[in-house]
Amino acid sequence: MQGIYVTSxxxxxxxxxxxxxxxxxxIFQNGTITSADANGGGGQAIVVSGSTIYESNSSGVTNNPPCAAGGCGIQLLNASTLAALSTTISGDSAVSSTGSAAIYGLAIGNGNLYAAINDQNKVDVISLSSNSVTATWNITAPGLIAVDSSGGVWISHKTNTALPNVNGIVNDEWGDFGTAVIDHYNSSGTHINSITLPDSGEVRALWIDSNNNLYAGDENTDQNIKIYNNILSSPTLSGTFGTQGGVYTSSTPGVVAPGRFRFITGIGTDSSGNIYVSDDDYGHGVLLxxxxSSGSLNWQVQGxxxxxxxxxxPNSETDFYDPYHHFHLNYSDQNSxxxxxxxxxFDPYQYTTDVRATGNPNIAEVQYIQGSRFLLLSDQAGGYLQINRFQSGSEITVPCAALDYGAFQNQYLDFSVQPTxxxxxxxxxxxxxxxxSSEIAQPTSAAALAPAGQLEHRDGNDxxxxxxxxxxxxxxxxxDEGSIHIRxxxxxGFNSHGCPQYxxxxxxxxxxxxxxPQISGVSQVVYRPGDSEKGTIYIAGGAPSAGAFDQITRVDNWSSGNRTPTWTNNIVWNPGTASGSTLINPVSFSIAGNYxxxxxxxxxYVLVYSTVDGSYVGEIDAGSDVGGDSNIGNDDMWLxxxxxxxxxxxxxxTKEEDYQAKNLLYVWTPAGTESQTATPALSPGGGTYTSSQSVTISDSTTGAIIYYTTNGTAPTTSSTKYTGSISVTSTETVQAIATASGYSTSNVGNATYTISSCSPAxxxxxxWTSAGGWxxxxxxSVASGTAVDLGPQPTSGGSWSWTGPGGFTSTSREIDSIPLSAGTNTFVATYTNSCGANSTETFTITVTGSEGPYGGTAAAIPGTVQASNYDxxxxGVAYNQTTSGGQTGYRTDNSGAVEADSGDNNSPANGYDLGWTGSGQWYKxxxxxxTAGTYTVSFSVASPSGQTDGFHMQNSSGTNLSGNVNVPNTGSWYTWQTVTASVTLPAGTQTLELAEDNSGWNLEYMTFASNSSGTEVSLNSAFNITGIYSNGTTFSSSGGLDDGGAAYSSNLLGTSLTYSGIVYAFGTANQNNAVQGTGAPVVTLTSGSYSTLNFLGTASSGNQxxxxFTVTYTDGTTTNFTQSMSDWFTPQSYSGETTAVACSYRNLSNGTEDSRTFNLYHYSFALNSAKTVKSLTLPNNSDISVAAVTLK
Known part of the structure; x- marks a missing residue:
């Protein structure tokens, strides 16, 4: 979008x-396009007068559609229908003699049309009445034009600075467009004065509103609009519009927001003061x-x-990247x-040689190398690859490495700095x-370079x-390398700046x-290390026509030298007909999972095949929600x-679609793979009520849509869609189901509500107390040991029920010598009268006396102490709380600090947190x-704003053990993060005090972990395979770690390994020294209470x-842990998995070394530190192995 014009x-x-x-x-109105397709035109500028559009149509025959009959120049269109009028202003005076897009500016005033013809250094003055040139002004490199109310003509200038290059052309997509100067002329062409933009500005858009305010879009680093007033006499910079620095300057550079521009190409205003802005650049996409006037966004159209x-x-399914942009995906919104x-x-000002400034990459993929994330950029023909690294605190990716086979089409250089x-x-x-230039390497063989005069290296791509x-x-x-082949x-490895090296x-x-040899030619290759033990390659080839293929072959164990195909499949060729097209052929493929x-x-369309045997699975077509097949363009790229x-x-x-400026995203669920949507929950629950109830329905599955009935019939997706609370005014049953994309329909959730006129009594x-009677x-409030009875009335005519501390219940009206403990004790009485109505009363008895541990037993350290389980x-004895607000009933012995945890409530949280913090408050x-020693305390905290010096931990003498602890901004009151501090404690029973120094945070729990290196578990009785051999040892070709003749090297691992402060002991080399999962073996653990179970292990024969894994405690209870494990050759960086050691080789059964990288991974599971561990049961899987276990 090179030019815009806005009417009043x-x-x-x-x-x-x-x-x-x-x-x-x-044509756009209120954010909606109102014009039809295929309307002609094509150029840099546009202006409207009455019912006529005047637009530059100066791109020559390269226009799409080409120039109208009568030639290129200035085309006249009907402003309502866009029908071309019979008049076309053309000829040498109004069109570039070179055929380039030279008419950059159009403006109307004084009964004339002014046309800036850049490469002829002139402005033509064209009479609107005769459509003929009446005058020509000689202006150097004119760019944009605007006319004020007095007839003054304002003209900016466009430069044509070429980037330095040799024998080739580099597209300077982000080079100078405009200078900083806007010249002011009278209606006769006499120069009056000039405006010069500050900060080395460059004018890329120009507009004058009805109040004679001049708007100049600055394409340089300011990336905003400069506004000038008093332009009829003494132009003055009166303000700016937009964030200075645009999208490239913010707390997180690159994040878009209203007013953060990134290449302004057009400006306009209407009679209501609204401001319209287009920003665009070659390959970077369009925003209108x-x-x-105050900067609030009315609407935006994106292309x-x-x-x-x-x-x-691949590691974050809601993040999507194209070559220039980052999108967040919401799979629940698939109908739009x-x-x-x-x-x-992309930041063209900081990274000036980024290929996106010159080469317009068309393809983006994200790939991880050993856990580091990179953005891969390739062009339409596949002639180069730029690798960008991600950086913390910024969305802008940094160019890091690049490979290029030479100039595109033997003439265009891809990078602004490259050999020719x-x-x-x-x-x-x-x-x-x-x-x-000093960072660029080329082949040392002269024969590998292109012949003299030929910029490109022949036929290398993809x-x-x-x-x-x-x-x-x-x-x-x-x-020197001969015919078709693959490199x-x-x-x-990485250099010191995290850049991959080749x-x-x-x-x-x-x-x-x-x-x-089984496939002729090569169109595309995909290598998947995890699809077989030694990696699998998929090759598309055959040559029915250039750039296409009709076969795909799969070869397993490629890296071991196998070349026998697992299968070769003929891909459907010319499967249909398309009017006027001979390009009905497969052009590229991608692989995910088993497809x-x-x-x-x-x-x-997209055809789906199985990776397992190459068999045909099905066809994916575009639906009507994206306009169907007729609204999709052809594929123009190698991928x-x-x-x-x-x-x-x-x-x-994802499928390329350039015809209507979009990517197509198909979401496909193979049959039989759906998980079930969660059952809807109704609140309040069913029961008898004396008044109408407002019932809400929720579902825990993301993006779930709920359907319900109230008439007793079973709900279906044709039932009423839930959009808000339901009013239940009479007795009825509410039933609900839920559906979500990618999930099967839920079970039915239901509740019956009885609305009764019976009033509670x-x-x-x-x-009663012995001192005060009834x-x-x-x-x-009573002293410890005082007998207390509760005896509410009425005494007859209904039934009673009680709840109280420690699970107390009763159905008697009067309860004698109620059980009491120190602190606050809360009892709730419920009376149900003869017609079934309930009434309740709460009784609070506070017992004063000495401090004691919650539940009667001191909390164990190491272990987790719940913040809500204070003494x-x-x-004044166990706590000091002066603010209130969160009382839940879990702890009723204070004024309301304990609240239900409505956040993530991750293990080992107990569902409650300590809130309503404030300076001077404390808890014991x-x-x-x-064991005496130094412990690391992990505090689970939440805060919407963060707090310096939030709290500290001290002993009974008041000594600050932890130092002041800062609470970070976690995002909300119930989004939890851990902060740590070290405390040194003596052995034995003691009192710790959490002293609150400032307010503004919540505390969930405190986990104390010993700073020791852990307790190593002996695996001698569990070892069942030999997975570690010393170098040079020969062993069975069916033995080793993978049952395939490969094992770790004891020369590399040693006898022990320290990772993250934890010591692991390996078994003796050349004998059973690893536990394979065959038969779900049970490992006896060192008896004791621990915070974590840690082990070193791996998968083999593919990722698992x-x-x-199951941990069994001495009391018979168990804890299950689910963990994905990477193949030792193909690290996937699964959640909970890190690489403990990357071995530069592994030992083979013939005594040699396999000199590739093989990994041993670290895993850690949180234990219930209040219990004593007994054993660990491994998965029943021969493809996973454990080498060492340590408890801590």
Missing amino acids: NGTVYTNSNWDEGGRATS SSYT LEFVSLGAVD NIGTYYSDT NGEFIWTDANGDGIIQ FWMDTNGNLWQVNYYSP EYLFQ NFNNLNIYTNSTDF IFVDYNAVH STTAFERSNGQYVI AITPYI QQITSI TGGS YTVNVA ASQL
């Missing part, structure tokens, strides 16, 4: 120099926005995708746009994200990264004749689809410390998801 009523007219759908000219393809972050534009990942004689590899050696970090390149030909660039000396070359997704060009498997078994398939409270009161003894805890 807020109608926005736009012009574009290219539109794949042929809608270069568009309407703001109030962010054109010849582009994005992908889901499931992606929310969150940020830009063929392929190269760049690695960011100094970490600044900017390419320097760079792709596997999960090991290795890069694959196909369709490659060079003079594998081996990952050489070179021309460490690569594998696979040839057609030797390695994949291959093959994308087709003109027929626009036109990506795929991702969600945690719920769904698949997300009043309760008269009485409390008193008509509800609360009393008993009452106010009686604890029993097992969702493995179940």
Whole structure:
């Protein structure tokens, strides 16, 4: 969107120099497009007068659609219908002699149309009455034009600064467009004065409103709009609109928000004072926005995708990246746009040699190398790959490395800094994200470089990264390497700035004749290390036409030298017909889970095949919600689809769609993989009520839609959709079901509500003590040991029920010598009268006396102490609480500090937290410390704003043990994080005091962990395989860790390993020294109470998801832990998994070494520290192994 014009009523007219759908000219009203497709036009500027549109149509025959009859120049259109009028202003005086897009500015005033013709250094003055040129002003490099109410003409200037290059062309997409100067001329062309933008500004958009305020869009680093008043006499900068620095300046650079512009191309205003802004750049996408004069967003239209393809972050299924943008996905909103534009990942001002400033990458994927995340950028033809690293605290990604086979189409260089004689590899050696010539490497063989005068290295393309970090390149030909083959660039580790390293000396070359003779030619290759023990390669080939394929072959154990295909499948070729098209063919594929997704060009659908045997699964087509097949363009890229498997078994398939500026996201659920939606919950619960009830229905499944009935019939998806609370005014049963995308329908949730006119009876409270007899009161304070009776009235005519501390219940009216403990004791009496109505009364008895541990037993350390389990003894003895608000009934012996935890309530929380904090308040805890020493205390805290010096822990003498503890901003009162402090404690029973120094935070629990290195568990009786051998040892080819003749090296592991402060002991080399999961073996644990169980282990023969481990305690109870485990060769960075040691080789059964990286992983499970452990049961899976276990 290169130019816009806004009428007084807020109608926005736009012009574009290219539109794949042929809608270069568009009309918007209130954020809705009102114009039709295929309307012609195409250029840089547009202006409207009455019922006529004047637009530059100066891009020559490259327009889409091409210029109208009569030639290029200035096209006249009907402002309502966009019908082309018979008049076209063309000829040498109004069109570029070079055929380029040279008419950059149009404006109307004084009965004339002013046209800025940049490459001819002139402005033509064209009479509106005759549509002929009446004057020509000689203006150097004119750019944009605006006319004020007095007839003054304001003209900016466009520069054409070329980037330095040799024998090639570099698209300077982010180079200078405008200078800082706007010149002011009278209606005769005489210069009056000038405006110069501050801060080295560059004018890219220009507008004058009805009040003679001039708006200049600054495309330089300010990225805002400069507003000038008094322009008829003495122009003065009166203000700006938009955030200075645009999207590139904020607390998190790159995050989008109203007013954060990123390349302003058009400005306009209407009679209501609204401001309209377009921002756009080559490849970066279009935004058209309407703001109030105060900066509030009225509406925004987005067109962010054109010849582009994005992908889901493989470790975060709600994050989606294209080459320039980051989106958040909401899968519950699949009937509209499931992606929310969150940020830009490109900063052209900080990283000036980023390929996105010159080469317009079209394809983005996210890949992880050893846990580090990278954004991969490739172009339409696959001729280069740029690797960007992510950085903390910013959405902007940093260029880190690049590979390029040479100039695109033998003429365009991709990068602003690159050699001109063929392929190269760049690695960011100094970490600044900017390419320097000294950081570029080329092949040492002269024959590998392109011949003199030829910029491109012949026919190399399609760079792709596997999960090991290795890069694959196909369709490659060079003079010294022969015909079609595949290259594998081996990952050489990271440099000091976290950039992956590659070179021309460490690569594998696979040839057609030797390695994949079963398939002719190569179109695409995908290598999946985890699909077989030694990795699996999928090759698409055959050559029905250029850039396509009709076969896919799978070869397992590729890295071990196997070349025998597991299967080869003929992919459906020319499966349908498309009018006027011969491009009905598969063009690319992607793999996720057990499926291959093959994308087709003109027929626009995706065919699905099985990775297991290559068999056909089904077809995915575009639905009516995206306009159907007729609203989809052809695929224009070497990679036109990506795929991702969600945690719920769904698949997300992304497909390029340039015709209407979007990516298509298909969400597919294979049959039989759905989880069930949670059962809806109704509140309040069913029962007898004396008045109408407002019933709410909720469901814990994200994105669930609820349907309900109130007439006793079973609910279906045709029943009433739940949108808010239901009023129940008479006796009825409410039933509800829920559905969610990717889940099967829930079970029925139901509740019956009986609405009765029966009124509850009043309760008269009485409390008896030996000192005061019966008193008509509800609360009393007594000394320890005092006998207390409760005897409310009436004495007859109904029934009673009681609840009280420690699970106390009774059905008597009068209860004698009630059980009391120190502190506050709360009893609740319920009286049900003869007609069934309930009434309640609460009695509070406070027992004063000495302090004691909650529940009568001191809390064990090491272990977890719940914040809500402070000592008993009452106010001033066990606690001091002066603020109130959160009382739940869990602890009734204070004024209301304990509240129900409505947040994540993660283990080992007990469902309550200590809130309503304040300076000077304190709580005491009686604890029993097992061993004297230093302990790390993890405090689970929550705060919406954070608090410096929130609290500290002290002993009974008042000594500050922990130092002052700062509470971070966790995001809300119930979003929990842990902060730690160290305390040194003597052994034995003692009292610790939590002293509150400031308010503004909640505390959930405190976990005390010994700073020791842990208790190593002897596995000698459990060892059942030999998984560790010393170097040079030969053993059975069916033995080792993987039952396939491979094992860890004891020379690398040693006899013990310390990881994260925990010591692990390995078994003796060359004998049974690992526990394999076959038969679900049971490991006897060292008896004791511990906070965590920690072990070193791995999977083999592929990644093993969702493995179940069970810890059994001496009291017979168990705790289950589910953990996914990576294959030792293919780390997946699963949640709860870290790499304890990366071995540079493994030992093979023939006594040799396999010199690749094999990993041993660390896992840790939280235990119930109040119990004594007995044993650990492993999953019944021969493909998982444990090498060492330590308790802590």
